[in-house]
Amino acid sequence: MRPFAYTTAGTAVEAVAALAAAGPGARLLAGGTTLYDLMKLEIETPPAVVDVHRVADLAGFDTSGERELVFGAGARMADVAEDGRLRRDYPALTESLWRAASQQLRNMATLGGNLLQRTRCPYFRGGEPFACNKRRPGSGCAAQEGLDRSHALFGGSDDCIAVYPGDWATALVAFDAEVDVLGPGGARSLPLARLHREPGDTPQLEHTLEPGELITRIRVPVTPAGRGSAYLKIRDRESYAFALVSAAVALTVDGDGRVGECRIAVGGVATRPWRVPAAEQALRGQPVSDASARAAGEAAFAGARPGRHNAFKIELGTRTVADAVRVAAGRAVR
């Protein structure tokens, strides 16, 4: 780890000012569960860190609203995962939180920080000698001809196929979440779906925030499909592991047993949170059945581009989406 300047902020406004004052390359620190890790590996070498983990106006969350759920970016994953209303009305959101990391990490990690969690690609985290365009632009991508079992089927480029690792954002993108940010130019909002970038030929750029901007809130529009939702996560062990494949499904079922509203996203298989409209379209208006669930899964993975060791994720993902549809439909209010 390299020496760095450390400052704390008491409010979101102070944080933005501190970030501007700290100059280029400064990073925000919330739970520290990713940033400190990467700093110890010297994958991240910020000259300055602005600690926002005690910023009170980022900490709260409110799931009682009639139009939207509001989550402060500084709320802890563990606290939100235990919220009763969320557990009852948005099980996919709850499950995406408590199936992430470990209890100890969830006690530390924040919702806003989690959105920008960086990839677990071993060639990225491994440092030297591995080629990695994300870590060292222009050095190449060791994963393309390497051990790519955990890598992306969607959204990759010749320069990078690293998976976006988060669970929470995968669930949020299915619910059309919005993100509020505060920056030197003031406050703005953007759809979560536009927060992350695909790697293209600039894999070192992972999000669309402007320099000096801070995520302050995540807002989720209220929807009856929340009740009928599920987040399934398939991984190499039953806890403390990233998804090989995950699926967030939220739906309503109308009086004659057909799917009404329908939202589907997949994780562990794409370079950013990956909504799959084709799967939604395949399921919408269909009776809930094994066949329609399978068809949704197949539609979700129709355009997959596998590498050397990850083709199994197409069938695994198809089945995971189908399972999630079945679980979600079982929970849906009819």
Place this chain on the structure above:
Amino acid sequence: MSSPHADVQPVDTRRVDAREKVTGAAVYATDLHPDQLAHAVLATATVGRGRITGLDTAAAEAVPGVLLVLTHLDHLDLQSPGFVMGGGYGVQSLQPLLDEHIAYRGQAVALVVAETLIAATQAAKLVRADYEPEPFAVTLDSPGVERLSQPAVIPLPFLADLDVGDAESAYAAAPVQIDAVYDQPAQHQNPMELIGATVWWRGDTVVVHEGTQNASAIRHGLARQLGIDPANVEVVSPYTGGGFGQKNSLQIHIAPLAVAARRLGRPVKLVVSRTQLFHHTSFRPASRHRIRLGADEHGRMLAALHDVEHQTSRFDLFPMMYTETTARLYGIGDFRGRQTFARMDTQSPGFMRAPFEHPGVFAFESAVDELAYAAQRDPLEFRLANDTTADPVTGEPFSSRHLAQCLRRGAKLFGWSARQWQPASMRADDGSLVGWGVAAGAYPASIVPSAAHLVASADGRIRVGVDGHEMGQGIRSAIALLVAENLGLDVRHVEITVGDTRVATQHLTAGSWGTASTLGAVHAALRELRKQLGADVSGPVDLAAAVGATGREHVESRAETLGPGQTEQDAERARQGLVALAGPEFTGYSTFSWIAHFVEVRVEPTTCRIRVPRVVSVADCGRVASPVTAASQVRGGIVWGIGACLREAGEVDPRYGGWLNASLEEYPVPVNADIGTLDVDFIGEPDLRFHPVGVKGLGEVSMVGVAAAVANAVYHATGVRHRRLPIRIEDVLAGTGLPEPRL
């Protein structure tokens, strides 16, 4: 365990050092923080093999607080310690930092010492090396791997080819045959306590605190490396936070730390990081096993051929003994074993819990299961029908073999009789496929020279200084229980010093010989103490009164014991810090520990996730010296077996060398959520032919056969046989044309 004295309260069998360990009061080697402590961090090579052509340490040296940067340019003047399995003391023979050659990625190129850990860490990253790369090979299938037949390059009797009868002819004639290849990856122990040491000089004496299984090898090996008298090396290791074979010899950082401590005149501490640990010390080598088995129509096994190759480094031959155990599992009259090295460009592999027995028995017991199915037999009945009382290799009897009893008792506890023979025939209520698997395991019993020193005091307490290392297995508890039971004492009145070269030689504790060796010496010293006290040969002793009656403050006794058939030559080897073991073949008998495992798996019908809701294991380890820690040992062994079968593999990218998934996040050991109910039972029959108090080994046999039982259960659940570990979700997904469930 029965008490020999009916009038004495049952002794407290809880782990005697549990409170210290749970509260953090137990001081491990790198917990020490002596005055003037300096901190060391390693910088490591980034090429798979090659030569350092340039080294720039200026930036590292410029970091405030940096005291010293040691590289090969600093002429450390160290000798090789020699390989622990090649007549030396080291985890490998190659001592880094002595010349410009890089033998493997991750090899140390500099040791940076600073006032703080932060400065040392930062500076280590700033060490810059240029390399002239050379071609390298890192997997069994890589071009450039050199294959050598073991007996051709190490002509020692215990490493010879195994030929009992004429296995090839018997196999060729057998009406039922299995011929299959089983692949197992490299694995890494990852003990909770990282590898590390605190080292300082006291005058001409170097003091080493390191969590180890082999304080004696550190003493003698370091003396050899530094060119000093072993009397001037003091090694202290009261607790080791998990050894698992990785801490069984002199590590490669100790000598450079001693040099740094001497040059600085200060204590120096190094904790090897988790990622570096994957490259810094030993690991379980990848191995490939071809098993051929033949049986007759009645399910009697006639012939077995076990051909193994395993990886080793370019500079050491890590010897292998896979067939020693697989030849003993059943009464197979014709057996052939062949063992081959595959040399490649990694650090030297070494002993990892049940180093040969786990992979060898995974392969063999998988094949036995395949043969049982080919012969249309129940796999439990098939195993029982092939039991033996005599060692098929020597023809002599086993001193004890209760494997059939383990199998029968385990089957009863597990409910095996409700099993349906047909694969893929059992289903749970939730639609999961249910599989029940069984496998046997064995581990050779060995024993080493050992010394004990007892000091009984007038206050009724007794101090025990003895050969042995406490690495979590519970050797203190076993010693305390033996002494307390023998004399009728409260276990809290027994004080124990182990792992300390100031009280005993501290021969390597490994190979599941620790308890038998240590307890043998303590037992002999107790006998001597009773003589000194004028006490009867058995029965409780009022220690305070007996010592008081002598008019002295303390009464001492000493004993030095040897294994059966060992001589003064073995004792002398032990005193030189060398491995001096006897077994498993003794005059007139052979000795092994035995175990049977029964495993239930459930395979989720859609995504094919494998879960292991329950395991029943029944072990024959002779007398159970410490029931609480023994059961813990077995539970730990089961978890290791589940991890080995379903989770763990050191990932290798052949373009880069070294290990890719070098962290606990990426190297998936099982978590609590992966483990269901573990039921452990013991036969508990003392083996008095082998040992004066009837103890055999336990720590390693616990794991042997678990992976096979899991894989056999997966076969039973799905009808698909998996011969490559770990069995991952994609393997089951590909092999299983499972129908998806109904809503």
